[in-house]
Amino acid sequence: MDFSRYRKRSPWILHYNAGSCNGCDIEILAALSPRYDLERFGVLNSGNPKQSDIFLVTGPVTYRSRERLVELYNQMPEPKVVIALGSCTCTGGVFRGMYNVEDGIDRYIPVDVYIPGCAASPELIIDGVVQALDILEKKTKERENAKRLYSEPTTENGITDRSNSAQKIGTGGFSPEEMKPNSPERRENEED
Amino acid sequence: MKKIETTLESVVSDLTAFYDYKVWEFLTLNGVAIDEGTTEIQWIFSRYGAIDDVVIYYAPVKNSETVPSVVDLIPSAIISQREIVDMFGITVENSEKGLYLDEDSLSAPLATCRI
Amino acid sequence: MGRKIIDIPLGSQHISLLEPIKFRFACENEKIVDVSSDVGFVHRGIEKACTTKFAYDAVPYVVARICGLCAITHSLAYTTAAESLLEGVVTRRAKYLRMLLVELDRIHSHMLCLSHTAENAGFEAMFMRIMGDRESVMDIQERITGNRVQFDYVSIGGVNRDITTDIEKEIRKTLAFIREKTHGYLEEFTTNWSLSLKFKGVGVLTLDEAYRYNAIGPLARAAGLATDVRSETDYLPYNEIGYEMRVGEGGDIYSRNIVRLFEILNSITMCENILGGLPEGEIQTKMKGKPTGEALVRLEAPRGELMYYIRGEGKAMLSRVRIKTPTFASIPAFIEVFKGSEYADAPAILASFDPCMSCTAK
Amino acid sequence: MNTVWIILAPLIGGLLYGVERIVRARMQGRKGPPLLQPFYDMFKLLDKRPLLVNPAHVLLGIMHFITLWIAVGLIITGTNLLFVIFVHLLASIFLVASGFSVRSVYSHIGANRELLTMVAYEPLLILIAAGFYLKNGYFSIELIHEGEPLLGSLWMLFGALLLVIPIKLKKSPFDAAEAHQEIVGGVEVEYSGVYFEFLYMAKWLEYIFVYLLVILFAGNSVMMAIVLVSSVFLLVNLVDNATARVRIPHLIAITLGIGLTLSILNLIGVGYGL
Structure with a gap:
């Protein structure tokens, strides 16, 4: 039905x-x-x-x-x-x-x-x-994924690293530079 | 607005002598980047019930120095101390990083003065 | 049997929360013994953007986006600070119009808080009632400013729109309507038996704790601490329009609700007095120059004291904008109140603080 | 005939729930959803991609639904009232067990609260059955339906039942077990899609269950049954719209305090033929 x-x-x-x-x-x-x-x-x-x-x-x-x-x-x-x-x-x-x-x-x-x-x-x-x-x-019932997957934060030497927590998957994602669009280097380039 | 200069060594004793918790309201802890590597830290108070009676204690702080904690005196300062740690990248006694910023956030966003 | 402590998370996504804040309650049989909080979910970096991306005359519209509910107080506090650096004088008509909007904002913000508190106490009908009545305040805000929520009414030098006699009539009508409704709520909040079980003696902040933790706004006034920036500053002529401070006692949720209800009534009176004595004149004055020096301005937002500290060095960009928001200062007090209460009461207690996380984290 | 009613029971419950959502919305000054909204919800839930937490969790949820249906069916066929109440208790126990079978804290709190509410209402249900027994000398529902209306002599027990109804229907002021704003629905928090369906329909069956208990007091008078059900329905919704949620300790104190007093007084009265 x-x-x-x-x-x-x-x-x-x-x-x-x-x-x-x-x-x-x-x-x-x-x-x-x-x-x-x-x-x-x-x-x-x-x-x-x-x-x-x-x-x-x-x-x-x-x-x-x-x-x-x-x-x-x-x-x-x-x-x-x-x-x-x-x-x-x-x-x-x-x-x-x-x-x-x-x-x-x-x-x-x-x-x-x-x-x-x-x-x-x-x-x-x-x-x-x-x-x-x-x-x-x-819509169909086919599985829809987020564009980037969530993974558990890793803990090393007591410091929690959450930088991998939203990784890109598959193709058509963003390059690692683009993943942090607001990094200071990039913003300076934009302002120049 | 009255500004009183103090130093990192004497700030706790100055504030202990000054702060009466039923007379003064502790507004917040503020930081202003003066130039590369130096931040002016301000402890701001206002008097209950008086018109615009604001007192600011301030001290210039090098980024390598540690700001003493005033939490024993003013319990509500804990959250603004943590904010200062995050925003200016300086160290404050007993205040850990990470109130607002994550590991991959821009670190110490307000530390550099653009002027 | 040993004591078993379980951790109950509240947030960052939870039905009773509008905004992301995470509490972790360590509970013993639903009794809260310890609380930890994470308030940084909404940190966007507005303080930095105000000094690097936007010129000083655009900042009022940016800081309005810190919080959708007290937008007007944010932009007004900033403009007042900037005007004092520019040494300009705002006309009395503009000041009155600013006060009108601030008080209207307080009315609808308090109504939202009351309805939200009622909903979190499980009283859905009350939530619907107050939200339905609140729409009429939103309507007149829309009539005056052109938008319901983010209405960028204040700009450096004055306000952006004037009111006409038509609008004035409408405002008076709405104010009378809200006054009548508020008396109804007052009766409901004081006499409803189930609400008194939920609110009376719950979430208590004592007077001494209020002093210790620098509680502000309705939270402090409900505990008996007589502090209100409206009586501690003189940028806005509050003494001319019949401002009265209402101090409660007990410091529980019930007392906070009552303080808020009376503040709504007082704000209605003030709005009527503003309309009655609205001075003639221009609504904008030209301000010349660039801000130089430092200024500190405090204003009473619906949730308590809002502080802006700005420093300019004669350039289009300011060198520092420091925003101290009401909820930010109250977080230590919140934590103190939670300890020792029941988890079942936590959502209602939280709503009764009227927390604004987007203010807190900026 | 009875079989038809038993099969229709969840559907009638759904309709009742639909009517109630409209009534509640109208009381709050809103238009409210369409009458068949619960069925739309049901069909939509059937259409969702299933997410299984663990088999026991799902199984216990389904068992809860089925046992509840059996309890309703037993009332309709007119068996022993006490037996029905114990079958219903079993259904509630399945629900509690399902709440404890997952790791969610909210689910655990919900199950815990569910247990505590059972402490509050089960004694009252049993006392109500005892009242019928003392009055008539039998537990048979069929015979109760054939007898005279008993509301006159058992009105205090009816009052105790009124305290139980908001608990079972998760209505203010006694909805702490579900408490959407506190624990996001309690035991149902981990259910989704077609599995949630069973819990959702179980809620409809609870409606049928409590209103069938209400009808017991009307005996053989159909007129009185209709009046009782509709007035109880309105009363429950009015109270729901005029009260906040009370905490579990208050809930237990109020229901047991008032309910036990009323029922025991009534039992003494019936026992001594007053």
């Missing part, structure tokens, strides 16, 4: 803040509140990656939230869609090029819907979620 048409009727969302200013996060709450009432589309804010279909990410991905982002993404069972909520989640926005951010989540996980806006208004969020539902319906 084909159940895929029921996917769009029961999207449960998982929200993760990867370093946003929490303007968008508040707007998500507002979208759940009586005026906008996301629940009328069957949306449930489940908060549990294993029971979610839509991954709603805000924020430009700070260094410390990288692994968490990838881990949450990997824990979600397919089919799943990812929504990048807010300008800084899409491209880095105002934080682009700051030393501790990764300029948008699509360096780490594949994104299906980009919602711009600083901050994205509840109307935009609803629009984006509805758009994501159409994509969700078409």
